[in-house]
Amino acid sequence: MQDTLAALRGLQEIDRHIYRVQAQLERLPQELEDRTQAMARLKEALEERQYSLRELRARIKEIEDTTTGLRQRLRKLEHESNSQKVDAAMLASYQHEIRQVKRTISQAEDDGLRLVGEAEQVSANIAELEARQTEEQTVFEEFQNNVATETAEAEKELAGLQEQRQKEAAASIPSDVLDLYTKLLDTRQGEAMAELADRICQGCFVEIPRNLAIRLARNTELVQCPNCQRILYTWG
Ligand SMILES: [Zn+2]
Incomplete structure (x- = not known):
């Protein structure tokens, strides 16, 4: 019985090793999958920010166009109000409209500034994410290569262990x-x-x-x- 137990313990050593290698072979593709998904999430986040930035820039452009139009209108009103033909009632009406246009321009400029600030933040965030993506892509590719190498090694090791196991198992148990x-x-x-x-x-x-x-x-x-x-x- 001593011999059988010793042989079993020898076999257990090999099997423990086999279990470890098998666990590694299961873990490696899982980890690769997890990392692939993490990269996809990063790409998605980046695309979402880029979309936001395009939207913000379009709105800023819109505001710029509006204020350009309003300034032209303002110049026209100012010119007309200075004309000789304007009586007191008309002048009051012009001045009223001029004040209104100025208020609208000022409001649009505030909105524009706020959006420019937002766009700058999103831009900075994009730059940050792009840097991170570049960095993580390198790590990911390295990992991907390592997985291939490690998988090949583990499979070779497993084959060797199984062969060894077969010999020992048949010998004395x-x-x-x-x-x-x-x-x-x-x-x-x-x-x-x-x-x-x-x-x-x-x-x-x-x-x-x-x-x-x-x-x-x-x-x-x-x-x-x-x-x-x-x-x-x-x-x-
Ligand atoms: Zn027990």
């Missing part, structure tokens, strides 16, 4: 024990064995009955933890 071990490996996420220390299973940290500990110490049979079912072993 009875098939019924191997079946039990393999089943446990699956249900216990890669840890089919557990050390027993002071009658505590180190796999689930539950204390096992004294008689089981004695049976394990006799070393004549395979003993499983009654709680987590892992195959128990002791150091030595």
Whole structure:
């Protein structure tokens, strides 16, 4: 039984390694996907800002055109009000309209200034996002290359480990024990064995009955933890 347990522990070493490599092989494409999505979100945010900027610039242009028209109107009114033919009532009417046009121009200029300020902010934000995008694109491409390399390496490593596993498993482990071990490996996420220390299973940290500990110490049979079912072993 000592030999079988030793062989199982050897196998467990390899399987732990296999589980780690398999987890890595699952994690890598997931991480690549996450990063791809993050890049897409950044691009979307940038496009949204660029759209806002175009809108703001169009509104600023509109205001500029309006004020240009209003200034022309103002000059015309001022010219007409200075004419000799204008009587007092007409002059009052002109002056009233001039005041109104001036107010409208002033209002439009305020609006224009506010929009120019907003556009500047959006511009600065775009520049910031573009810089970030350039920077992250480099990191992303590096990561993408690394994923390809790491995946290839992990796959090669996994093939080697599986070959090694096959050899060790066939060599010195009875098939019924191997079946039990393999089943446990699956249900216990890669840890089919557990050390027993002071009658505590180190796999689930539950204390096992004294008689089981004695049976394990006799070393004549395979003993499983009654709680987590892992195959128990002791150091030595
Ligand atoms: Zn246990």
